[in-house]
Amino acid sequence: QRAFTWTLSGVVSNLITLLLTLGVMLRLSWSITLLALLLLPLFVIPARRMGARLAHLEREAADHNAAMTTQMTERFSAPGATLVKLFGRPAREEAEFGARAERVAQIGVRTAMGQWVFLTALSLVSALALALVYGLGGWLALHGRLExxxxxxLGLLLTRLYAPLTALASARVDAMTALVSFERVFEVLDLEPLITEKPAARRVPDGPVAIEFDGVHFAYPSAERVSLASLEEVATLDTRSGVEVLHGVSFRVEPGQLVALVGSSGAGKSTIASLVPRLYDVDAGAVRLAGVDVRDLSFDSLRETLGMVTQDGHLFHDTIRENLRFAAPEANDDELWDALGQARLAALVESLPDGLDTVVGERGYRLSGGERQRLTIARLLLARPRVVILDEATAHLDSTSEAAVQAALVEALAGRTALVIAHRLSTIRAADAIAVIEDGRVVEHGTHTELLAAGGRYAELYRTQFEDDSPSEAIA
Known part of the structure; x- marks a missing residue:
């Protein structure tokens, strides 16, 4: 801000003053003017060196400030602070933060002292130039060669010459330090978005929506495509491409169907779910909604059609009302209570002193795990999407809460297409079809009864995890 408002305008006005003063002085006495200009390098050279030095300090301070911001966000947040206390590390975190803060303070002092010394030296040079002008001018006046x-x-004009020179030298220093901030800003602005919308993007066709995976291959992008070295606090980012995690995945979820994805941990279930809302783009093959490749759909249409609840549903540090309205900004209180009722959370919210105006805290830490998850489910229900993706959405619920939410989901998902990463036997049995994912491939597909009869991987998972027919057990 200072570079554009004060420094830039100051450079223009000082240049005009400098040129006008120089023209008048040359007209009065070119010899004395040239003598005064002999000291000009004493302005330029220190300005270059001081500018580079201050820019280095500014860059170091920016790095430390970024690291402290990250530390405050991660370590001093509610979950982070709890983890620090549990592992008995408050003293170490405090010392690390204090060391960075002290270094930033030292840099500030060094920067201020450097600028003071620089300006004092420039004032000394201008005083020396004034002495030379009066010395030579006095000698010429004594010999009758100058009035x-x-x-x-000339002496008065010299003060008008070196004042803008000093200001311009300082402006160079200010500009070089400002460039450090510009570098960080433009680094972020120049980072190409990983996902872009086509100019002629389409809307999802009206009516029920089918999900189709057609020969999908996918590898997570390398670090240099999704982040910056300056943000990661490393010299260079890893340029290696990710290992392919999905290999020719193909299956179809018909309109109104509920398909469950089961498999071992790390098999690729969550990756598959993330490709439908286009959090990433496939490397080969296609993901289609209602027969249209998701890469050809507009972002707005995609978000209106899809609703997703992850296993770690995020809540903002805001009221219950605003967290729900994030999905439907125009929703009235009746609609909010209806969604809470379907998620079996209305009684709890009614019991709170502030009701819908209760602040849930950072990431919803004032609610229990099950309550947080039910609130995210209520937010999904409020959006009324045509396609629902549940990524282990009931993982944090006890059996009683899960049964209540499952009953609500049966009603809410009626007539909607649903892709569910299942870990509960009740969900798996209720699914119209089951896709078994192993090592990034669909190894089996069918109904619960069909897959058990086939005696394959699903039957093995079932025997090891559900032999006691307990809905509290998990596949993965």
Whole structure:
């Protein structure tokens, strides 16, 4: 801000003053003017060196400030602070933060002292130049080669010459330090978005929506495509491409169907779910909604059609009302209570002193795990999407809460297409079809009864995890 408002305008006005003053001085006495200009390098060279030095300090301070911001966000947040206390590390975190803060303070002092010394040195040079002008001018006046009044005028003009020179030298220093901030800003602005919308993007066709995976291959992008070295506090980012995690995945979820994805941990279930809302783009093959490749759909249409609840549903540090309205900003209180009722959370919210105006805290830490998850489910229900993706959405619920939410989901999902990463036997049995994912491939597909009869991987998972027919057990 200072670079554009004060420094830039100051450079323009000082240049005009400098050129006008120089023109008048040359007209009065070119010899004395040239003598005064002999000291000009004493302005330029220190400005270059001081600018580079201050820019280095500014860059170091920016790095430390970024690291402290990250530390405050991660370590001093509610979950982070709890983890620090549990592992008995408050003293170490405090010392690390204090060391960075002290270094930033030291840099500030060094920067201020450097600028003071720089400006003092420039003032000394201008005083020296003034002495030379009066010395040479006085000698010329004594020998009758120059009027005494002209010497005085040149001396006064010299102050008008070196004042803008000093300001311009300082402006260079300010500009070089400002460039450090520009570098960080433009680094972020120049980072190409990983997902872009086509100019002629389409809307999802009206009516029920089918999900189709057609020969999908996918590898997570390398670090240099999704982040910056300056943000990661490393010299260079890893340029290696990710290992392919999905290999020719193909299956179809018909309109109104509920398909469950089961498999071992790390098999690729969550990756598959993330490709439908286009959090990433496939490397080969296609993901389609209602027969249209998701890469050809507009972002707005995609978000209106899809609703997703992850296993770690995020809540903002805001009221219950605003967290729900994030999905439907125009929703009235009746609609909010209806969604809470379907998620079996209305009684709890009614019991709170502030009701819908209760602040849930950072990431919803004032609610229990099950309550947080039910609130995210209520937010999904409020959005009324045509396609629902549940990524282990009931993982944090006890059996009683899960049964209540499952009953609500049966009603809410009626007539909607649903892709569910299942870990509960009740969900798996209720699914119209089951896709078994192993090592990034669909190894089996069918109904619960069909897959058990086939005696394959699903039957093995079932025997090891559900032999006691307990809905509290999990596949993955």
């Amino acid at each position: 005494a009044g002209t010497v005085v005028t």
